[in-house]
Amino acid sequence: MTAPLTPLDRPNSYIGRSVPRPNAKRLLAGRGRYVTDIRLPRMLHAAFLRSPHAHARIISIDADAARALAGVHLIATGADLARICTPWTGTLDHFKGMTSEPQLPLPLDRVVWAGQAVVAVVADSRALAEDALELISVDYEELPAVVDLDEARQPGTPRANPASQSNICFRTQLDSGGVDEVFVAAAHVIEQQFSFGRHTPVTLEPRAIVADYEPDSGMLTVHHATQTPYQFQDLYSRHYNIPEARVRVIAPDIGGSFGMKLHVYHEDMAVVGLSMMLGRPVKYVADRIESFVSDIHARDHRVQARMAIDADGKILAMDVHDATAIGAFSTYPRTSVVEGNQVIRLIGAPYDFTSYRAALEVVFQNKVQTSQYRAVGHPIACAVTERMVDIAASRAGFDPLAMRDRNVIADDAYPLVSPTGYKFEALSHQACLRRLREIMDYDALRGEQAELRRRGVHRGIGIATFVEITNPSPAFYGVGGARISSQDGATISLTPTGEVRCAISVTEQGQGTEAIIGQIVADQLGLAQEHVKVITGDTEVTPHGGATWACRGAGIGGETALQAARRLKANILAIAALVLQEQAAALDIVDGQVVSAASRQPRLDVAEIARIAYFRSDTLPPGTQAQLTVSHHFAPQGYPFAFTNGIQGCSLEVDVDTGFVKLLKHYVVEDCGRIINPMLVDEQLRGGVVQGLGAALFEECRYGETGQLLNGSLADYLVPMAMEMPDIVIDHVETPTADTILGAKGCGEAGTAAASACVLNAVNDALTPFGASINTIPITPARILKALNRY
Amino acid sequence: MKARAFSYFRASTVEEALDAHAQGGDDARYIAGGQSLVPALALRLQAPRRLVDINHIDELRGVRREGEWLRIGALTRHCEMLTEPLIAEFAPLLRAAAPFVAHPAIRNRGTLGGSVALADPASEFPAVVLALEAEIEVAGPAGRRRVRAEDFFVDLFETALAPGELLVAVHVPLFNPGQRIAFDELARRRGDYALVGCGISATCADDLITDIRIAFFSVGNVPTRARRAESEIAGSRLSPDVIAAAQAALGEDLAPDDGDDVPAAMRLHLARVLLGRLLGQIGGAT
Numbered sequence A: 001m002t003a004p005l006t007p008l009d010r011p012n013s014y015i016g017r018s019v020p021r022p023n024a025k026r027l028l029a030g031r032g033r034y035v036t037d038i039r040l041p042r043m044l045h046a047a048f049l050r051s052p053h054a055h056a057r058i059i060s061i062d063a064d065a066a067r068a069l070a071g072v073h074l075i076a077t078g079a080d081l082a083r084i085c086t087p088w089t090g091t092l093d094h095f096k097g098m099t100s101e102p103q104l105p106l107p108l109d110r111v112v113w114a115g116q117a118v119v120a121v122v123a124d125s126r127a128l129a130e131d132a133l134e135l136i137s138v139d140y141e142e143l144p145a146v147v148d149l150d151e152a153r154q155p156g157t158p159r160a161n162p163a164s165q166s167n168i169c170f171r172t173q174l175d176s177g178g179v180d181e182v183f184v185a186a187a188h189v190i191e192q193q194f195s196f197g198r199h200t201p202v203t204l205e206p207r208a209i210v211a212d213y214e215p216d217s218g219m220l221t222v223h224h225a226t227q228t229p230y231q232f233q234d235l236y237s238r239h240y241n242i243p244e245a246r247v248r249v250i251a252p253d254i255g256g257s258f259g260m261k262l263h264v265y266h267e268d269m270a271v272v273g274l275s276m277m278l279g280r281p282v283k284y285v286a287d288r289i290e291s292f293v294s295d296i297h298a299r300d301h302r303v304q305a306r307m308a309i310d311a312d313g314k315i316l317a318m319d320v321h322d323a324t325a326i327g328a329f330s331t332y333p334r335t336s337v338v339e340g341n342q343v344i345r346l347i348g349a350p351y352d353f354t355s356y357r358a359a360l361e362v363v364f365q366n367k368v369q370t371s372q373y374r375a376v377g378h379p380i381a382c383a384v385t386e387r388m389v390d391i392a393a394s395r396a397g398f399d400p401l402a403m404r405d406r407n408v409i410a411d412d413a414y415p416l417v418s419p420t421g422y423k424f425e426a427l428s429h430q431a432c433l434r435r436l437r438e439i440m441d442y443d444a445l446r447g448e449q450a451e452l453r454r455r456g457v458h459r460g461i462g463i464a465t466f467v468e469i470t471n472p473s474p475a476f477y478g479v480g481g482a483r484i485s486s487q488d489g490a491t492i493s494l495t496p497t498g499e500v501r502c503a504i505s506v507t508e509q510g511q512g513t514e515a516i517i518g519q520i521v522a523d524q525l526g527l528a529q530e531h532v533k534v535i536t537g538d539t540e541v542t543p544h545g546g547a548t549w550a551c552r553g554a555g556i557g558g559e560t561a562l563q564a565a566r567r568l569k570a571n572i573l574a575i576a577a578l579v580l581q582e583q584a585a586a587l588d589i590v591d592g593q594v595v596s597a598a599s600r601q602p603r604l605d606v607a608e609i610a611r612i613a614y615f616r617s618d619t620l621p622p623g624t625q626a627q628l629t630v631s632h633h634f635a636p637q638g639y640p641f642a643f644t645n646g647i648q649g650c651s652l653e654v655d656v657d658t659g660f661v662k663l664l665k666h667y668v669v670e671d672c673g674r675i676i677n678p679m680l681v682d683e684q685l686r687g688g689v690v691q692g693l694g695a696a697l698f699e700e701c702r703y704g705e706t707g708q709l710l711n712g713s714l715a716d717y718l719v720p721m722a723m724e725m726p727d728i729v730i731d732h733v734e735t736p737t738a739d740t741i742l743g744a745k746g747c748g749e750a751g752t753a754a755a756s757a758c759v760l761n762a763v764n765d766a767l768t769p770f771g772a773s774i775n776t777i778p779i780t781p782a783r784i785l786k787a788l789n790r791y
Numbered sequence B: 001m002k003a004r005a006f007s008y009f010r011a012s013t014v015e016e017a018l019d020a021h022a023q024g025g026d027d028a029r030y031i032a033g034g035q036s037l038v039p040a041l042a043l044r045l046q047a048p049r050r051l052v053d054i055n056h057i058d059e060l061r062g063v064r065r066e067g068e069w070l071r072i073g074a075l076t077r078h079c080e081m082l083t084e085p086l087i088a089e090f091a092p093l094l095r096a097a098a099p100f101v102a103h104p105a106i107r108n109r110g111t112l113g114g115s116v117a118l119a120d121p122a123s124e125f126p127a128v129v130l131a132l133e134a135e136i137e138v139a140g141p142a143g144r145r146r147v148r149a150e151d152f153f154v155d156l157f158e159t160a161l162a163p164g165e166l167l168v169a170v171h172v173p174l175f176n177p178g179q180r181i182a183f184d185e186l187a188r189r190r191g192d193y194a195l196v197g198c199g200i201s202a203t204c205a206d207d208l209i210t211d212i213r214i215a216f217f218s219v220g221n222v223p224t225r226a227r228r229a230e231s232e233i234a235g236s237r238l239s240p241d242v243i244a245a246a247q248a249a250l251g252e253d254l255a256p257d258d259g260d261d262v263p264a265a266m267r268l269h270l271a272r273v274l275l276g277r278l279l280g281q282i283g284g285a286t
């Protein structure tokens, strides 16, 4: 038996096909080349002495004994590095009124969080550098530390930065108007408070950097485990005053990033300066303990929310206040207010109502900085919205899925503008809801839940609808003055043997960027994918571009590759037409051969065209200049963002005696537009869901009263592990964006966006018979038992 | 972080190890599986000048019957608790606990002697050793001695081992068919140190419990016998009332500290829940 042929059965039709990642085997075989693996001649190693205090004045630093240790080459303080590095400030113009103190690689006279790097040591080995750290003594005068978010917001509390007026970094509001009137007239008003703990990304590979400054040529090469090499080329150039063309940033294999590896870190900036001071390569790799106190953290929000519904369960209005604490500085160059900004703009986004009011307050405290981490703001917005919808459903007497069915924006209502100003091109909430009901076998699951409840087994079912922001235009950062590109560039060449190499500005951190770019290029050119080589992550090799963040690799990078490949194909066919004395329009390329477009009859190998063009140009008509290399840029136009949507469901069991939660199954229906590689999309969703489940149940940076991180190790900070993870069932609805030829939107953050909201709803669903309620994430056994009054 | 520099000596006999340790003075450490020591070195929580490797001392290896006792060499790896037939037959509580200790890679190297010598109050094996009323064989410059488990665990990471003394073997009274065991723990993730855990060894005559030993871990500075709870049970059948009385008695047996994420009252509550479930197993095993 054979299935009917589909477009995928056409030769070289890679778009929509589950092709394995070309780099997967190499990485699995241990042949990855991460920054940690790089050993340059004459390379030295840096280590940092860190502040034991959350807030203190530096009185004096005594490093004489350390300096005298054999094998120690340099000891640098804040003042030393300030001589060659200009300060940076993590504000952007479009966040009106936001403030943040200037930052330097190492502090001059004050530390503002426990774990902040204070002194750098460069030595022959890392172990030796750490020996030297033990010989340095720093005299501190402790200052009052601002630790808790609520405390930071109180007037009259000490300030995280004493020179500033208050602990406020940024405030903003949204108001559609008439909100109070709607609440007064509503049949039901629900009011809830939510609390979200701090998380940190915990990439498998920690931050790592090798800076190599060559004094004679004035050339700086930085091997950097980063998502955004071009952004760092610009930053190193400007802050160390080196002409941009003499700064090369190379991002080799990278073991995960999740947004964590695109921010400026003090140690990384310092290492560049250390290499310049010494004229030698300097390596720094954060160890896990350092990662916990110096990688960005995320979340840490308190949300107050009100929702008005009518007697028929129709959502009428929402009114929310989000307060979030971001550490002592706003992170550079993307700021630390984007998460809060997205929280207040995404709340309520899947639903059809127009009255909305929101306020955001972003405050400083003496902790490590927060900033963008996978699904920025989405999990908070989603958890608040979806928990409110569940409570509203029970108040109005509706099943949660039916409640969503009544209230999501209809699939035929697009395009439309949300009450928070987001422009939606086309979403598919209703179609996703229908699919979820089927794949969950929702009614049967509810039946089983009721049956088990009678036997004292407490299962919960959670649903969460979401909207995700992808393919950002310059509206995201560019308009605020950040030199962060929203366009991408590719240089694509036919090689003399008829293969293709594509150097593109999007980057790879394990998610398969290179795989999908290869698929798109091979598909568009008509080549087998093994003949396409994709090169990423080197500012000296690829054109400038935004790289990989915020779900843009497939949507923007993919479209760049598609358009570049089409231009190269046209150029190849132009030469083929000359050789074959045929109209270019009458020709096509299939499997590396020029064919006649109508009959698909092979006419000439693409390799033959390459041979002629490169080695026998004398046989082409006079005046012909074959252009077998094409450089092409693409910047998104049309909608400022490509919004995607989806819905998640989960089933879990709560042990009401221990407060332990067992995840039984998780379901996702997602619409990311055109799917380029179904396997990679599914695994992005699964990985994202697992990160969201970690957030829901396990992950929390816990601090003591004096601002010390209490659980800064992998023994104490619990990340999700395979044993606790459920099977994750995935299905898709495909609504391509019409803004690009490719039609792809992002999918990397969708899993994380709604997974914790799902679990929150499911736990509360399980606790219904006890009248207990939880609005805090992570949902720990302690919190469940407390809600149940068990101790 | 990287460990501070140290010298390394590989001993092939107990005497060599004791000598090498003595030469290192306060600054020497034995290394067995290294699964606790090496992380401590890497974090510079400990920085001994000398490591004495005991992995090649034959005398510390092997499991064998010695009369009414099972002698388990200090170097017996956690994974051997799962595979060694003598342990399955004569010390099934150790076997029952082993799957809860860390992950396979760690169990392949970690040793019983290391676990007991370290005496981490959150570790499974020290509590099991206590529940089994085992004896710990120790070699020191002054010779050999056997210490009863209840005298061995002194305080947080503190044991009856004098500086430089080497744990040679753990001696466990043979399991007999009249006994019943139960073991379980409550850990957030499989393989983690538990919020609370418990091992029980009971002697029964029909469904009368004639003798019971209940040892908790992760409830204080040392693995802890729940003697009041035991006395509520000994001589009785495991009726719901008896179980409830034993659970209530834990309030006197255990005095956990407030942790930053696990309040003391919650830990006590969890210990009661766990005890109830384990006694249910013991009672239901007829």
Ligand SMILES: Cc1cc2nc3c(=O)[nH]c(=O)nc-3n(C[C@H](O)[C@H](O)[C@H](O)COP(=O)(O)OP(=O)(O)OC[C@H]3O[C@@H](n4cnc5c(N)ncnc54)[C@H](O)[C@@H]3O)c2cc1C
Pocket (backbone or CB within 6 Å): B029, B030, B031, B032, B033, B034, B035, B036, B037, B038, B039, B054, B074, B078, B100, B101, B102, B103, B106, B109, B110, B111, B112, B113, B114, B115, B117, B118, B120, B122, B123, B124, B125, B161, B165, B166, B167, B168, B191, B192, B193, B194
């Ligand atoms: C990720 C991870 C998770 C873990 N989870 C658990 C868990 O859930 N439960 C658990 O119980 N353990 C756990 N462990 C610890 C593990 O079980 C260790 O193996 C054990 O605690 C120590 O045994 P070792 O042989 O590795 O000892 P080592 O690390 O070699 O030594 C530990 C200490 O004991 C001393 N010592 C060792 N042997 C002797 C001896 N014969 N005589 C005198 N002193 C000696 C050493 O000098 C050292 O001070 C975990 C470890 C890791 C890395």
